[in-house]
Amino acid sequence: xxxIFALLVLISIFFGIINNTLNDVxxxxxxxxxxxxxxxxxxxxxxxxxxxxxxxxxKSGLLSLFSKIVTPIIDKIFDELPEKSExxxxxxxxxxxxxxxxxxxxxxFGIAAIKKMQDINVxxxxxxxxxxxxxxxxxxxxxxxxxxxxxxxxANGFKNPQVIILPTFIVTFIAFVSSIIFSKVMQxxxxxxxxxxxxxxxxxxxxxxxxxx
Numbered sequence: 503x504x505x506i507f508a509l510l511v512l513i514s515i516f517f518g519i520i521n522n523t524l525n526d527v528x529x530x531x532x533x534x535x536x537x538x539x540x541x542x543x544x545x546x547x548x549x550x551x552x553x554x555x556x557x558x559x560x561k562s563g564l565l566s567l568f569s570k571i572v573t574p575i576i577d578k579i580f581d582e583l584p585e586k587s588e589x590x591x592x593x594x595x596x597x598x599x600x601x602x603x604x605x606x607x608x609x610x611f612g613i614a615a616i617k618k619m620q621d622i623n624v625x626x627x628x629x630x631x632x633x634x635x636x637x638x639x640x641x642x643x644x645x646x647x648x649x650x651x652x653x654x655x656x657a658n659g660f661k662n663p664q665v666i667i668l669p670t671f672i673v674t675f676i677a678f679v680s681s682i683i684f685s686k687v688m689q690x691x692x693x694x695x696x697x698x699x700x701x702x703x704x705x706x707x708x709x710x711x712x713x714x715x
Contacts (some may be wrong), residue, residue, distance in 0.1 A: 544657035644678035
């Protein structure tokens with residue numbers, strides 16, 4: 503990507519020289535840099551705020567409570583996983599962060615869940631149904647508050663960026679449910695991924711870590 507952007511800048515400068523509009527090109531470059539800085543500052547603020555909210559929810563036990571509420575649903579959706587393992591905990595935290603519009607905060611939880619799923623796969627070269635399901639759910643991006651998009655709109659001078667909350671909620675909810683349904687349909691078509699039974703026993707017999715401590 504760096505090479506592509508560098509090439510685009512060079513092409514713009516080249517055609518600016520040819521068309522005698524180099525000053526306009528330079529002005530556009532500086533304006534783009536300023537706009538990037540403005541957006542970054544808005545994003546830093548909104549991310550700091552929501553990460554603080556997430557941390558408060560974590561320490562107050564609200565995140566733990568939410569995880570307990572959604573865990574039965576996660577058990578039903580990810581029915582190939584061992585029950586009450588830390589995988590479900592990571593999935594719950596990943597879902598919680600995505601739900602609040604904190605995609606960057608959700609990524610570490612999603613990666614941790616994927617790594618644990620890979621541990622219980624026999625065929626390391628093939629993604630399991632649970633991996634595909636989690637990827638589809640993250641791609642759908644079900645959000646209550648699209649914090650990142652609101653920050654970008656505010657940085658670009660949009661007067662009422664909060665108006666996108668309801669449309670975003672509806673669209674992402676439909677996409678989220680559709681991704682689950684489609685993944686379940688595909689699971690019926692393709693052969694079920696095998697799971698290492700010895701590792702499952704290890705999960706079931708070990709004390710589940712409280713990852714929100």
